[in-house]
Amino acid sequence: MASDDSITQMIFFIASIIVAVSIAGTIIGVTGLMAEEMRTKANNAVSEMGSSIVIINDPRHVPYEDGVITLYIKNIGEVTQSYGDLILFIDGQFVEFEVEKVSSGSDNWVTGGVIEITATIVLDAGDHTAKAILGNGVSDTLDFRL
Amino acid sequence: MGMSVSIATAIIFIASLISFATVIGTLDEAQSSILEAQRASSGREVDALHTSISIVSIDRANGTVMVVNSGEVTLTTYELDVFINGTLSNQLVSSLTIEGNNETKLWLPGEVLVISITGDLDGAAIKIVTANGTSIYD
Numbered sequence: 001m002a003s004d005d006s007i008t009q010m011i012f013f014i015a016s017i018i019v020a021v022s023i024a025g026t027i028i029g030v031t032g033l034m035a036e037e038m039r040t041k042a043n044n045a046v047s048e049m050g051s052s053i054v055i056i057n058d059p060r061h062v063p064y065e066d067g068v069i070t071l072y073i074k075n076i077g078e079v080t081q082s083y084g085d086l087i088l089f090i091d092g093q094f095v096e097f098e099v100e101k102v103s104s105g106s107d108n109w110v111t112g113g114v115i116e117i118t119a120t121i122v123l124d125a126g127d128h129t130a131k132a133i134l135g136n137g138v139s140d141t142l143d144f145r146l
Numbered sequence: 147m148g149m150s151v152s153i154a155t156a157i158i159f160i161a162s163l164i165s166f167a168t169v170i171g172t173l174d175e176a177q178s179s180i181l182e183a184q185r186a187s188s189g190r191e192v193d194a195l196h197t198s199i200s201i202v203s204i205d206r207a208n209g210t211v212m213v214v215n216s217g218e219v220t221l222t223t224y225e226l227d228v229f230i231n232g233t234l235s236n237q238l239v240s241s242l243t244i245e246g247n248n249e250t251k252l253w254l255p256g257e258v259l260v261i262s263i264t265g266d267l268d269g270a271a272i273k274i275v276t277a278n279g280t281s282i283y284d
Contacts, residue, residue, distance in 0.1 A: 028161050046182075061232025061271050078190070
């Protein structure tokens with residue numbers, strides 16, 4: 001009888017340890033995921049705060065010839081940007097474009113660097129708006145007249 | 147029974163401590179990097195607000211534009227962009243010199259920058275953009 005009791009106690013002991021270890025593992029695992037997520041969010045916020053672009057065209061004379069508009073965008077932030085995920089809207093319409101880096105040097109769009117964007121779009125004479133948006137949501141808008 | 151409860155509690159307590167330490171460590175790291183980025187971002191904005199340039203004179207016949215740094219921020223002569231009739235024309239700029247000092251690349255407040263441009267500026271619309279995006283038109 002005493003031996004049965006001790007076996008039961010042993011089983012309970014092992015079970016409680018297993019349960020405790022599982023709970024502990026889950027807590028540590030979930031916390032690790034939370035910490036990783038916080039780190040990602042912080043990195044995103046830092047990249048967003050360090051990013052800044054400006055469309056530097058002369059709004060009085062935006063080059064537009066044969067249905068091709070040329071826009072110049074300068075990186076005035078502190079972060080080297082990639083223009084692969086840049087999005088361009090002209091008058092609220094998504095526009096496909098070609099990018100050429102104007103400033104010499106590395107292939108990256110470094111701070112102070114200017115990229116030249118050429119897009120094919122039909123625009124009438126009059127007022128228009130161009131909006132360029134980086135992958136992290138930082139954007140700039142230029143109102144111009146053709 | 148009593149011992150198993152104590153050990154289980156101890157295990158969960160230690161796990162909680164480890165979790166807490168992880169969260170605090172990450173929070174601290176995240177907060178300091180965000181603060182640093184905020185500081186840099188505000189610094190950049192303040193610099194941009196305090197940047198001002200004005201055209202002193204334009205000699206269209208000789209292609210010379212004189213621009214004064216009328217702000218409170220030291221600028222540089224590189225990273226300056228010049229638009230002529232809406233086209234980025236940095237390649238037409240033959241020289242960028244600070245009046246009275248040919249060696250320097252620093253454009254201090256109050257100093258006049260002489261931009262020499264190859265080609266005819268007659269009737270041309272000019273726009274000059276500084277490194278932080280501040281611009282002037284003529």
